[in-house]
Amino acid sequence: MSRTADMAAAVLACEWGRVLDAVASDVGPHRGAGRVADYIPALARVDPGHFGMCLATRDGEQAGVGDARVPFSIQSISKVFGLTLALRCRGEALWERLGREPSGSAFNSVVQLESERGVPRNPFINAGALVVTDVLVSEFGAAGALEAMVSTLRELSGNPAIAVDEEVAASEAETGHRNRSLAHFMKSFGRIENDVDEVLDVYFRQCALAMSCEDLARASLWLANDGRAPGRDEPFVSQTLARRINAIMLTCGHYDAAGDFAYRVGLPGKSGVGGGIIVVVPDRLCVAVWSPGLDASGNSKVGTLALEAFVEHTGLAIF
């Protein structure tokens, strides 16, 4: 970048900084609201008062507020990257293994799986993500599947220190009875190719990756840039694939609250029970927000309020 372009980016970053300060002040009175995910004991110990937000634009501006640089458990946000890697390997054939319709039920629900003969509704509910992980294990082996995910996230975010939080991974493995039952149930229908425990281990570990809002906003930028990640010569994915992943985020990224999130925020997004949410403003920027307290659907309560405020302040929504 030239010096003038550099300075222009700095001025814009400062304006974005003011927007994020205003958002943080709007949600200030709500800090600590919601319930941390207590079904994973290591997440139950996280201070619900955390709040961080970071924005990265495709033109290279960046701004953050609060705990924007504090790593947290990305949980189901990892499903976006797992799906992307699986689609890169298998293309449209991936859809022989799972659907791409909103489920209208909780992220860890078992009910649809029996009537739909072990085929998950979409890749962002747990059952669907387990199938995606199974595909990655078939492609890369168990160690290779996790390595593919970690190295992709390190490269896209520019942070080589991204790693699994072993305490969270162990905690989830100890208490992951619901995910075990989903995986075994699908195996009984012949829908899981690999050893169930191996698939679960990769899944638990990918959910336990620790990243900050800054890491996530940067790692997601290709979603706002027709599949091109900044600083990479080759596109990360095709324009078509980036568009399709955005579509699945909009329709399925918040489980049984996907409609509510589209109504309130109006952007493709993906949440995780660690309290993180990423959203995409197509052709412009990505925002990542973190506040650990969740609503009844398992989505960050204050994070969603902050994104609503962000859209109010900027008018940046797709509708």
Ligand code: GLN
């Ligand atoms: N690891 C979590 C689970 O499997 C992910 C769920 C989520 O973030 N919604 O229960």
